[in-house]
Amino acid sequence: xxxxxxxxxxxxxxxxxxxxxxxxxxxxxxxxxxxxxxxxxxxxxxxxxxxxxxxxxxxxxxxxxxxxxxxxxxxxxxxxxxxxxxxxxxxxxxxxxxxxxxxxxxxxxxxxxxxxxxxxxxxxxxxxxxxxxxxxxxxxxxxxxxxxxxxxxxxxxxxxxxxxxxxxxxxxxxxxxxxxxxxxxxxxxxxxxxxxxxxxxxxxxxxxxxxxxxxxxxxxxxxxxxxxxxxxxxxxxxxxxxxxxxxxxxxxxxxxxxxxxxxxxxxxxxxxxxxxxxxxxxx
Ligand SMILES: C[S@@+](CC[C@H](N)C(=O)[O-])C[C@H]1O[C@@H](n2cnc3c(N)ncnc32)[C@H](O)[C@@H]1O
Numbered sequence: 366x367x368x369x370x371x372x373x374x375x376x377x378x379x380x381x382x383x384x385x386x387x388x389x390x391x392x393x394x395x396x397x398x399x400x401x402x403x404x405x406x407x408x409x410x411x412x413x414x415x416x417x418x419x420x421x422x423x424x425x426x427x428x429x430x431x432x433x434x435x436x437x438x439x440x441x442x443x444x445x446x447x448x449x450x451x452x453x454x455x456x457x458x459x460x461x462x463x464x465x466x467x468x469x470x471x472x473x474x475x476x477x478x479x480x481x482x483x484x485x486x487x488x489x490x491x492x493x494x495x496x497x498x499x500x501x502x503x504x505x506x507x508x509x510x511x512x513x514x515x516x517x518x519x520x521x522x523x524x525x526x527x528x529x530x531x532x533x534x535x536x537x538x539x540x541x542x543x544x545x546x547x548x549x550x551x552x553x554x555x556x557x558x559x560x561x562x563x564x565x566x567x568x569x570x571x572x573x574x575x576x577x578x579x580x581x582x583x584x585x586x587x588x589x590x591x592x593x594x595x596x597x598x599x600x601x602x603x604x605x606x607x608x609x610x611x612x613x614x615x616x617x618x619x620x621x622x623x624x625x626x627x628x629x630x631x632x633x634x635x636x637x638x639x640x641x642x643x644x645x646x647x648x
Pocket of ligand 1: 449475477478480481482483501502505528530531547548549566
């Protein structure tokens, strides 16, 4: 198992996602001899998991069942232990597209936080790209390093435990893209420019407040970045419903017809943050 490569069979040492139904899930570390308790009873790793196919339906000791899923960055985002606020898949999808990330991309990121975005970046840039991630909080940097190793993506990432606003990303002139999720991104814009390749590159900064966006845009303009634009991504879910509509009386036996319509939900996830994008001009 690796977060960047699919494996058919569950193996000792894997991280697997136990899906309990109704969007309830939990990550587990598969270990010979270990047991995991669920509301449907125990899962015995040696007999119920190791050697079975990912996606299998597993019967627990009380007779209820769960599905065991291969980990993905999307599943990790909704299951990871939070050390900080994290980025969710709706924003991550837009960041990946607008930064033009692809296999082989070199990316700089700060802060690492809980590693939600880092895992998505790693899956996109594998197998030949590299992520340089900077986190100034020592325990968070250590925990993320441990998770990258457990998830078998550590060969694709370099962690630096330093202040990105003072010391930068630790690399110069190599990045295709830079991502900032820190409280004072404007203080890191100069370092971001230095990390990006001479022949252009893309930058994204995530900030919850519009005042942070204003200061970041000013810094981007001072550093001659181009194509500066800010987006807010709001996800509007539509439910499908069947409704009965009356038919005019044309003399047939049918007085109504059943149609399917879509209705937006009354409540939707609100503001997470603003995404500011910019392009470094060609030197
Ligand atoms: C909101 S979290 C990032 C969450 C991350 N994007 C994710 O999806 O999990 C912000 C992180 O930036 C780190 N940070 C803040 N200022 C920093 C700086 N100047 N240099 C390095 N890291 C910094 C914080 O310690 C925190 O862990």
